[in-house]
Amino acid sequence: MHEPEDASVAIIGIPFDGTVSNRPGARFGPEAVRSATLGAEDYSPYLDRDIATVSIHDAGDLELPIGDTAAVLRVIGENYRTLTAAGPRVVALGGEHLVSLPLIEATHERYGDDLFVVQLDAHTDLRHDYLGVALSHAAVMHHVKARLGADHMAQIGIRSGAVDEWRELRAHPYFFGSLAPRPLESFPAFARETLAGRPIYLTIDLDVFDPGILPGTGTPEPGGISFREAMALLKSLIDARADIIGADIVELAPDYDHSGISAALAATLLRELILMMGKP
Amino acid sequence: MHEPEDASVAIIGIPFDGTVSNRPGARFGPEAVRSATLGAEDYSPYLDRDIATVSIHDAGDLELPIGDTAAVLRVIGENYRTLTAAGPRVVALGGEHLVSLPLIEATHERYGDDLFVVQLDAHTDLRHDYLGVALSHAAVMHHVKARLGADHMAQIGIRSGAVDEWRELRAHPYFFGSLAPRPLESFPAFARETLAGRPIYLTIDLDVFDPGILPGTGTPEPGGISFREAMALLKSLIDARADIIGADIVELAPDYDHSGISAALAATLLRELILMMGKP
């Protein structure tokens, strides 16, 4: 365990699920992922590298106010800025998807308009508000898009949303997936052309995975991507020499999966992200 | 099923758990109780009466905004006032304990300072705020007390809280239970002396029950009361000719109990409350 100043990657847990409209419990995501890492290997055969080679800082879980969403996002943003200012790149563990908003905002401040956001998700999250509430997990990518522009983000694996969201999504230039104008298989070429050397923020809503392999999430949607497809997407980012400078893994609701396979998948994903972002 | 105007008792579901600090999921309480009533008998051998003899209105579940606690409480209060204005006495199904606050406030407006609140609970809920948030399930009885005064409420079964809450609780004239100055057995005499003919609001946080018989709740506390003890408390209210003019059953988090015994208990309790409050 390293101090932030000496670490090339930091992990931070954000146990917030206050705007979840369906099944709550993503607040227990960080604890479940940490626990599952104990049963996982340190070595990745996908990347042929061991996380023992990366200097890691675990910043623990944030303590958050309850019932005041704006205050929560403020606390998240402040802590994230402090942590990244110390040096390391950060993988955040949600918590619901809304936690990505202050993370991406802070990253945008730091890296400027070259920043590109890659979203893996079952849901568009493009609502302008949800039941009148703008700060909602269902609106998180709307806010990101309003800030960065549609040409600075890719949406992958989406298969659920309201009719207005889909109208918008279908017009999105970088929408990849089985229901998208662009198939998953075209992502590597896109990445090589557009993302090489560019600062990338990667936000992974775990419900992008098929519910069969990730049942422990708030709103499971049938027909998701497989683990191998996800690994191929990550590999295409490496091959494209994209520069992943921030990432999050959100929407693990472990109490809905007594088998623990959801947390095990998330822990493996965390290992891969650390290896992709960390310097030896 | 009757219209509100023709009903002597109405049921309303309040699927809110936005300030829960431990395990969420009380939002699914109303659905679970309704489902469990299908497996329960209509006849109560405790009261020797059948709910077929009571005219009941089911007002369904409230639709609530997400992430704005004050707005939620406002919506609850408004709907409750409208419903009670139409005639029936209401049993509310939570949701977390904070939902009781607007219900008790509205009841207080209607019945005035003679109102007496009887709280069954594992927790004091007497915090002034929780992590700086005043509108918290952990503070609900503090707000009630501030409004009604300690001599207008009884607290039963409490066995958990912070040190300051307990200092306050121990000074409370009407605190009953195994850890209280007054044992449970002294409640009937108290009821006869103090509650006869008086308007009573009864708020039952299901975690007052022993976790062995009610595991499906957000914060289970060992050492709770038994079902027979609860039935004896209810019976002592009847024997004292107390006038139960409002009630709620809160903090059922059904996803933490796959056996369904928690919902079955809550459904039985609902039947008893309907029979106690309803006119033939």
Next chain:
Amino acid sequence: MHEPEDASVAIIGIPFDGTVSNRPGARFGPEAVRSATLGAEDYSPYLDRDIATVSIHDAGDLELPIGDTAAVLRVIGENYRTLTAAGPRVVALGGEHLVSLPLIEATHERYGDDLFVVQLDAHTDLRHDYLGVALSHAAVMHHVKARLGADHMAQIGIRSGAVDEWRELRAHPYFFGSLAPRPLESFPAFARETLAGRPIYLTIDLDVFDPGILPGTGTPEPGGISFREAMALLKSLIDARADIIGADIVELAPDYDHSGISAALAATLLRELILMMGKP
């Protein structure tokens, strides 16, 4: 393991739950009890005796037709007669409560009008029919009563039923329990006076127990008896020198209890019954 002819006690599984109106799954009861016996001790500290001292035959589980209740009961009765004719006393493992009917009928044929039935149960099971179907688990004790007479049966622990059933139950001379005219504590005296030396058939619907200790059943009812209370009831039968010549343990639905405590309780109960019925 002994052959029926050499055994003083036989066990038979009756995996039938075809008339269950609430949650099914009692068909898996026999398998769950057998599995749970592997984790239980052979020695009973309650009776100071070891089942290694009893010659036992396990007759396995009956194969039953599906969807034809009358045929099922016929098959049960025939097998039971054959098994008891070979010598041993039998403990049957349900299955739903209706399986007791052919067992009690066959026992009545064999032992005549001196037979006395002791029923532990949460439910009266005194309906004349259920939704027009006479052969229902909810009517099993009505049929038994019609055959033996109310003065040849005791009903213990009942706390649920329809209004008509309770009218009948309250008039029952031998109704014991917390909601009965006769408290549980009066059973030992009754047993000494009425059951000494008499052939007793003991039918235990596991939902007589509190759902906290037996969640794995089709229709859990709050407020049941404890394990110690049940052991005291059994001991009072021994002390009264009652002659238990047949018994069943029914309504274990193990898939509703992932903790396995329901099956563990049933397995302990089975050991006690074997010891009470078996000769060394």
Next chain:
Amino acid sequence: MHEPEDASVAIIGIPFDGTVSNRPGARFGPEAVRSATLGAEDYSPYLDRDIATVSIHDAGDLELPIGDTAAVLRVIGENYRTLTAAGPRVVALGGEHLVSLPLIEATHERYGDDLFVVQLDAHTDLRHDYLGVALSHAAVMHHVKARLGADHMAQIGIRSGAVDEWRELRAHPYFFGSLAPRPLESFPAFARETLAGRPIYLTIDLDVFDPGILPGTGTPEPGGISFREAMALLKSLIDARADIIGADIVELAPDYDHSGISAALAATLLRELILMMGKP
């Protein structure tokens, strides 16, 4: 919510699982699907249409006698005839697969010999009887076939059955799947050639899906189809301009899946069927 006369699609729940030979609990299927629809979007990105555009009637769940299979099927048939006579096309929610029999019989009466049945299923259901009982879920497609003829039905996804059933199944002209003479990929061409404009009854036994994505069923069989494969099959029916005039979704046993992914899949499937069958 519309009245039957004003609806183009009606939903009816048939909570029957009386002939299930393995794990029961399909009686809770309708309730679980309805509950899961609350967490699902109204808009289908697969069909680019919103169920808000369809006039829907929910006919609730049938009340059925218990323990008398013939009576159950009679009640189902009568209710179905009444409901369809009022106008809407009906999606039935099982319950076990035997409930399809009276539905298909009634549909056959109405649409005559042009009717074609498409069955998605893991099991042949071609037994002539099961343990001597003709009215069994394991025999439902045998009865359908006897009535309509093999050339009026397609069987898709089958991967389990007895040796005699498979002898018959292998000779079936329209058997599609990974173990069938005709691969799934050949179904669209078949549909275009044979089903265009024709009245189709679609019966979906959910165990056709891989147990990984649909664990909540009575008899899970490894090696099932994926959700995307199922969507492709449905789309090929649309592309072929087949006229789906009746459908059912059966064998959801929700208590075997605490993650809720099975019910979520079924709810999504229900949305798709409503959209395929309903007129704007």
Next chain:
Amino acid sequence: MHEPEDASVAIIGIPFDGTVSNRPGARFGPEAVRSATLGAEDYSPYLDRDIATVSIHDAGDLELPIGDTAAVLRVIGENYRTLTAAGPRVVALGGEHLVSLPLIEATHERYGDDLFVVQLDAHTDLRHDYLGVALSHAAVMHHVKARLGADHMAQIGIRSGAVDEWRELRAHPYFFGSLAPRPLESFPAFARETLAGRPIYLTIDLDVFDPGILPGTGTPEPGGISFREAMALLKSLIDARADIIGADIVELAPDYDHSGISAALAATLLRELILMMGKP
């Protein structure tokens, strides 16, 4: 969090369940208790004291070899000696009951023959060996007894064991419980007479509790003690001015209790032990 040298109480996790003969999983006990403490209050209304007033060191979980019981016990003993040598009294979190053996041995070395062991347990654990293996959880108290003598230990709550164990147990001078010569109620007097000022090691096998309130254990036995009874036992030790110089809480197998009530009870118990053993 304090260093060992500055702490008056230390906690150590011992995730070992290598000799468990029934259901394993006690290795996850320490993690589950730590997690459950997050949902528990710091203040004890039983003792009117807050653990914020105690200086605590958390020594984490031991790393243990797998498959070599003797080596495991050696590692436990060494770590325990080192930790206690630094100053604090220790509460160990099992793990299976065998982990108590090296702890009690080390405590005996330190405190000498005045040491008295109080065992709360469902099982005698007095086997000389289990299937030929002497180092077994089923033999742990046999080894303790061989070292300290029967007159230096009390056994409370036992209700299961083999016939030979019970012969020995019944002769035990200090055996308390519902099946014991001495009822639980006589323990306070015994404590006052025998344990005042004396060094006490308290070993709590959680299966002493009724399975209804503690289902998450390897071998649940019906008929256990209640939480209030346990609290009364602890209080009688305080009242007797016994000097608890070591303690353990063992046999929590959390994966058998998805409701979490077992871990919540254990976490409450841990708080009480810390308060009883810690100096302000």
Next chain:
Amino acid sequence: MHEPEDASVAIIGIPFDGTVSNRPGARFGPEAVRSATLGAEDYSPYLDRDIATVSIHDAGDLELPIGDTAAVLRVIGENYRTLTAAGPRVVALGGEHLVSLPLIEATHERYGDDLFVVQLDAHTDLRHDYLGVALSHAAVMHHVKARLGADHMAQIGIRSGAVDEWRELRAHPYFFGSLAPRPLESFPAFARETLAGRPIYLTIDLDVFDPGILPGTGTPEPGGISFREAMALLKSLIDARADIIGADIVELAPDYDHSGISAALAATLLRELILMMGKP
């Protein structure tokens, strides 16, 4: 059921999980598979053959000492030699993967250096020891390789391990899978060239399957093979006329899968192996 002498295939359960480092519970694997076979068909549509045509002996489960790994392996080896000496080929049901070691050793003694081992697994199991313990499930294939040589074994589906294991694995001539130099699709050709007529021992660690379809295992690893892929591998052994003279199915930990799909898959696999190994 046949005696060993008359059987062409025997089944034996080996309920051992003493060296499992992550989640234990494989000791309950044999019981769960046997129970799941009751819900499975006897006929295999994959092989077009019925297990009624094979003479089978069920040797039950071994009784094993607890806490002494070397003794356990000795008992397994002795029982296996006795059983195979009587005639039948044996399918062993684990238990953890270490149980394969004495089985393969005994098979090697009998069949000599022509023996070829085919391993399906998520993990290399090539550690020389695990935390200093050589007899570990994590080292089982290291011991096999040391005895047989790398050119006498194939490793399929591996996707997890330590860095040193992977260095060794990548050099392995016969490593097949999505992360291997040789894709799964090349196995049939390999089998035809190398395995025809040769004695094969097939060891299937169930965690080779994707956790979505086999969640009930100790250490689930995302990205596993599908059931169809496994069936294709088995079929390629048949097509290659390989002579499967021994097999095992290990690492089913059923208590981590309440849906039962893991045991159902294992039971189907068992049927296929029996059919592949048994003579009519």
